[in-house]
Amino acid sequence: MTLKQLEAFYWAATLGSFSLAATRLHVTQSSLSKRIAELEDDLGSVLFDRTGQRAIPTDAGLRLLDHAAHMLEVESRIRSDVGGGPVRGSSRFGISELIAATWFPNFVARVQLEHPHLTLEPQVDLTNGLLRKLERGELDFAIIPGPAASPALLSEKIGELEYCWMAAPQRLAKGTTLTAHHFQEHPVITLSPEAGLAQAFERWLAAQELQIPRALTCNSLTALIALVTAGLGISFFPRRYVEPYVRAAKLVELKSDPPLPRLAYCFHWRAADTRMAVTSLRTISRETADFTLTAPLVPAT
Template identity: 45%
Template sequence: MTLKQLEAFYWAASAANFLVAAERLHVSQSTLSKRIAELEAHLREPLFDRSGHRAVLTDAGEQLLPLARRMLGLADEMRSLAAGGAGLRGHCRFGVGELAALTWLPDLVALTRSRHPELVLEPQVDLGQALERRLESGELDFAVVAGYSSRGAIASEAIAQVRFSWAAAPALVGAQRAVSARLLQDTALVTMPPAAGPARMLEHWLAVNNLEAGRRLTCNNLAAIASLVAAGVGIGLFPNGWLRRMEERGAVVELRSRPALPTLEYTFQWRRDDSRPLLARMREAVAATVDFSKPSPLW
């Protein structure tokens, strides 16, 4: 047997389907299937039951999976030792939200390039719930998401905290500098979609304080939300780093709220069954660069 065959088997068994596994390995689906068939021929055992709508592991496949994971992990360690600490190789596909993409993602990419020049990074920007689904299906190696995952297959580790504050265009609120029930009823609330972490945090805050928004305008782009709020379309909430820059330019004013908006905790998420050295190294790189307080270059 070969490591390529074991790698094909591992990802086919771990990912949502053979197509996702092939994409992870950057090979065609036919090449992936050929490698698995070669491994099955070598072991003289079928590893997948292909009789149904979706291929599932046989008993032999279930027994082989943890062994294949260990062998691939040992192979990674051997490559690292042979390289004399030269760094990781291969591909790393990971997910972040738009806030991360507009603040610390460039720093993460730069640091990883310096530490692991032969590692190809493939960042994916999406909403938190979508990133969790893609992580569980095997499409991503890890993700940095607001909150802790409720999915049993995903592990979450706290990596950063973000403070948000309310903001509005000066002309929209005049001398009023507080968020009230009347303001929420009379003024549009401009927010991210419900699947985004800040939107979920906001909904919880509204429910706990028995408040309701009269009108809503949902947008999946933070820069566009900032422009809409600055134009006086409605009120919104922003990370404090963004808000400071917007205030300095005179685009918005900060609004007080009692109680204040809660801190939003972001976590580094990965699949519990994935123990590759890649994840520990990337977790270190994220911890060294994560900084949601940086002002956006767009504002």
């Protein structure tokens, strides 16, 4: 029995797929299958039910899963304690577009300094898609709005954003207090329902008993800003993030009563995942997160 065999088994069982596990470990599927077959021969037990399309652990496989996770955690701690501290290997994780455009480069620089042998594999997507991948084990963690509702996930708040309504000055005057009439008259442009921000907006609407007859959606914060500055409708943005657009008179701030709620950003990870890499990257994200940074592309005046 080797650690590579246990690693292959652990990820195949966690992801429910030999193919996904092979991709995760950067090996061919045949190599991964060979490791698992060797482990089964060594233990004298069949570890997967191979009759279906998914890799479903047998009873013996389920008994082995916790042991395999523990052995991989021990290996990680040995490398950390004896090898001088840096984490090795790779980490696949999810972030929002806003994080990618603001403080993520600082996060990467810190990781490269402290863990030069750790390969980062970020995925930029909307909240719900990243949460699904995290629950399935396809990601190690995700830094997105939260906290997560799933009992399988843990969340640590690392910051929050203040949101406000915005419009192009040719559509509404600065300081306009929005009423139900404005929402009837002006299209509201939001991110798709897959975004955590869109979910917070829906809760705000329900609390105010407001109806939005005309709504446009998109999957990109950058595109959303462009649509609003073009005068196609109104939307809500992180106040600090869009400051350059306000200073350039491309956007004006509107008022609402009550104001929009602040949105918490959290580091999410699987409750059963105690690996040193996840713990270390959670610490780095907490220490490098900076939600006061503005949009990187200042519009021309």
